Amino acid sequence: MSLSEASDKTPVTVLTGYLGAGKTTLLNRILTESHGKKYAVIVNEFGEIGIDNDLVVGADEEVFEMNNGCVCCTVRGDLIRILEGLMKRKGKFDAIIVETTGLADPAPVAQTFFIDEEVGRKARLDAVVTVADAKWLTDRLKDAPEAKNQIAFADVILLNKTDLVSAHDLEEVEARIRGINPYARVIRTEKCKVPLDAVLDKGAFDLDRILAIEPAFLEADEHDHDHHGHVHGHHDHHGHDHHEHGPDCGCGHDHHHDHHGHDDHDHAHSHGGLKHYHDETMQSVALEIPGDVDPNKFMPWVNDLAQTEGQNFLRWKGILAFKNEPRRFVFQGVHMILDGDLQREWTPEETRRSKLVFIGKELDEAKLRQGFEACAA
Numbered sequence: 001m002s003l004s005e006a007s008d009k010t011p012v013t014v015l016t017g018y019l020g021a022g023k024t025t026l027l028n029r030i031l032t033e034s035h036g037k038k039y040a041v042i043v044n045e046f047g048e049i050g051i052d053n054d055l056v057v058g059a060d061e062e063v064f065e066m067n068n069g070c071v072c073c074t075v076r077g078d079l080i081r082i083l084e085g086l087m088k089r090k091g092k093f094d095a096i097i098v099e100t101t102g103l104a105d106p107a108p109v110a111q112t113f114f115i116d117e118e119v120g121r122k123a124r125l126d127a128v129v130t131v132a133d134a135k136w137l138t139d140r141l142k143d144a145p146e147a148k149n150q151i152a153f154a155d156v157i158l159l160n161k162t163d164l165v166s167a168h169d170l171e172e173v174e175a176r177i178r179g180i181n182p183y184a185r186v187i188r189t190e191k192c193k194v195p196l197d198a199v200l201d202k203g204a205f206d207l208d209r210i211l212a213i214e215p216a217f218l219e220a221d222e223h224d225h226d227h228h229g230h231v232h233g234h235h236d237h238h239g240h241d242h243h244e245h246g247p248d249c250g251c252g253h254d255h256h257h258d259h260h261g262h263d264d265h266d267h268a269h270s271h272g273g274l275k276h277y278h279d280e281t282m283q284s285v286a287l288e289i290p291g292d293v294d295p296n297k298f299m300p301w302v303n304d305l306a307q308t309e310g311q312n313f314l315r316w317k318g319i320l321a322f323k324n325e326p327r328r329f330v331f332q333g334v335h336m337i338l339d340g341d342l343q344r345e346w347t348p349e350e351t352r353r354s355k356l357v358f359i360g361k362e363l364d365e366a367k368l369r370q371g372f373e374a375c376a377a
């Protein structure tokens with residue numbers, strides 16, 4: 001991970017969600033609303049002729065398609081080429097939206113913005129937005145590992161098609177989402193009707209908000225601390241490979257991360273009406289140091305962590321106070337790929353503190369905490 005400035009990079013929104021959830025509906029909304037901005041749209045149709053292209057409206061926007069191969073390998077190459085082409089014409093648009101296929105794992109798409117130096121200098125991953133189908137999500141969480149990953153991965157989740165379910169069922173499905181990803185902002189929508197500033201240009205993944213609300217949700221459940229990152233010993237690793245290739249394709253992506261849908265034994269707890277589901281295959285850990293960290297300790301620690309544990313981290317993010325640094329260090333990771341920026345200065349009203357959150361599988365909270373605390377300045 002290297003240090004760079006975030007300021008004038010083009011924001012990129014990665015749009016994901018299961019088949020039929022409403023991604024195209026959202027995209028059309030973004031492109032037709034009068035916002036005075038120009039978006040370049042990259043549509044990834046997984047191994048088929050892109051019909052989404054025809055469905056996307058908006059005369060001014062340019063739509064690029066990527067049609068070939070596994071998103072994790074060949075498509076990353078395609079994406080880099082398209083992005084580099086776009087960057088050469090910088091100034092013609094304000095932001096980039098990448099719509100991923102309903103089946104794609106968003107990780108390799110998100111990682112592209114950290115991995116490729118040229119792309120990373122000019123574009124920044126703004127947020128991963130997942131559209132979830134209120135009617136079908138609960139079923140898909142049982143039978144489609146991709147659906148769960150997309151929820152776990154998200155910064156913003158549109159819980160769409162609210163017109164198709166009862167208020168009770170909506171509560172249920174939102175509680176399931178929260179059990180997988182307590183950090184995403186969940187917005188209930190019909191036909192993806194949402195103020196665009198809720199999904200676009202969130203900046204650093206809405207990190208302030210995430211880290212501010214953070215343990216409040218989790219700690220509502222005082223009787224059971226282990227959902228912070230309890231390591232469950234009975235995961236079924238069926239090793240099903242949902243990609244066309246084996247683990248040695250060299251793309252650095254985790255091809256064996258799909259637990260095989262045996263996760264229907266989530267625990268539900270109820271506290272004052274707020275139902276809690278703890279997803280057994282997806283956990284989150286939030287860590288805080290009430291002060292500065294030493295970058296000379298932190299950087300080697302996270303880089304090492306990325307190598308050794310990165311497979312299990314879907315997303316990790318943080319805001320850190322580095323010793324003798326007036327600016328906040330904002331950091332994000334997708335599996336073993338990391339990115340960090342020195343951003344705005346800490347304001348006089350803010351207490352300098354350092355926070356990290358992890359969303360992933362088999363997180364060893366005690367070990368992560370110990371490692372992070374050893375980085376204190």
Ligand SMILES: Nc1nc2c(ncn2[C@@H]2O[C@H](COP(=O)(O)OP(=O)(O)OP(=O)(O)O)[C@@H](O)[C@H]2O)c(=O)[nH]1
Pocket residue numbers: 017018019020021022023024025026052101102131160161162163164189190191192
């Ligand atoms: N009832 C209802 N239908 C919706 C809503 N939002 C979208 N739809 C419909 O759901 C269908 C799928 O929506 P799309 O936007 O094409 O979904 P998608 O995620 O792009 O689908 P794929 O490209 O197949 O992955 C369309 O017929 C939409 O009109 C909603 O809030 N309520």
